[in-house]
Amino acid sequence: MVTRQTRQKEFVLDNLKQRFDHPTALQIFNDAQKQGVKIGEVSIYRILNNLVKEGSACKIVTKDNVAHFDFTREDHIHLVCNSCNRIFDRYIGDNEKLADLIKDFHIAKQDIVLYGICNECAKSENYKKSNF
Amino acid sequence: MVTRQTRQKEFVLDNLKQRFDHPTALQIFNDAQKQGVKIGEVSIYRILNNLVKEGSACKIVTKDNVAHFDFTREDHIHLVCNSCNRIFDRYIGDNEKLADLIKDFHIAKQDIVLYGICNECAKSENYKKSNF
């Protein structure tokens, strides 16, 4: 299957690259409309999910069940506020301590969540079928 | 407002205390039915959300947009598999390094998410109105 370059894909990727506010699909859709770019909302969802699959973007789900997207740049982690649903970036090295991550943010250990692929799924390679 | 003790609340809390598999509302509902305990699904959602609000439970949302619940015990963090959607507990101290969290799990830094309350919301105390 040969992938094709389209206006829609280009717009979504560019929009995501330019901004640092972890937009939702709807926010990107609104940007497109403001700029007179014709894209259906559904296509934005599909394009974003594809970017996540290929590793060019990551998806962060806030507690209001809304997916936010971020272009994959330098390694950083995400601090998510459960009240205002904003997402903050924190750049931190491998050798830094857990306590450093929690500083300046009110986080219980139970609310530290690391999304990845468990060893079992990684071995079976089933995860390739996954949406993430 | 005086809170009242009910069979329904008791069942949900007990069920959550007994299990370590981070059940969904539906799983708890199924347990109730198997055991002949009459509770509506809606009530389970409501009771679980109340437990989260009061700090007795925490909610972990997997990438398939399903909420899982965990009775608040010792401090531990959650590793979530994006393929099988299982949730793993990891007990870890403040002084441990970030690298230790990632060991044995295939995680990009972008997929490390810490849910909490940002300083701004904590100051304004708006977060008390929040569901979390």
Added chain:
DNA sequence: ATTCTTATTGAAAATGATTTTCATTAAGGA
């Protein structure tokens, strides 16, 4: 440049977990 294949799009409908509504039930104090 034109044709052709099929990847991609997008509108409408479907999905599915969760929340809201509101009449009914029942906890537990009076």
Added chain:
DNA sequence: TCCTTAATGAAAATCATTTTCAATAAGAAT
């Protein structure tokens, strides 16, 4: 036993996201 109102639950609503599928268009082939 009565009374207030917290809590429940069935049905309906919500809402982000996904699926469907006919129409469109990228870009290779001719």
